[in-house]
Amino acid sequence: MQECEFAKCKALFKNHEVDGLIDVNGIKLVTLALERPLTDEENQELQNGKTFDFGQFWKFLEKRKNMATFRQLDRDRDGLISVTDLHLALCYGSDVRFTYDEIVSIVKRLDSDGDGFLSFQDFVKFLEA
Structure with missing residues (x-):
């Protein structure tokens, strides 16, 4: 992702984190703010009550981006x-x-x-x- 997108994600993360961690509800809010809401599959995957630090959250966003590109190529x-x-x-x-x-x-x-x-x-x- 581009540098400005990284900064935007970091700022949104900070708005919803508690003690450096974000929960599923925070992830939902951030992805909505990024105009990329979670899919039903992602929602189910994240329902285990896990929290993420920014590094883990960034990896999650990267995986989503990669999957979207993969799906575009998989005609x-x-x-x-x-x-x-x-x-x-x-x-x-x-x-x-x-x-x-x-x-x-x-x-x-x-x-x-x-x-x-x-x-x-x-x-x-x-x-x-």
Whole structure:
């Protein structure tokens, strides 16, 4: 995320934290303020009463951003990015042009289990590299 977004998140976190921690209700308020409310799935995932420090909260926001990008690339919504999905994204959503063979090579390098597809975990490893 960009630096100004980091500062905005930090300020919103401070508005809702108690002793350096934020609870689920605080996370709901911050994500609403960021105009990115929690999904039903995220709501259920966070209902265990856990609290987060800012580092954990920031990781949560990063994971959400990565998942949103992954879902945009996963055109057939099967939970995997295929060579075709990536080819469409890189060839039509970018000024940089790749051949189909280059996309196949990229997927092969990133594909951790050799099934010819990128899982969310493969995608995150690529982003973190």
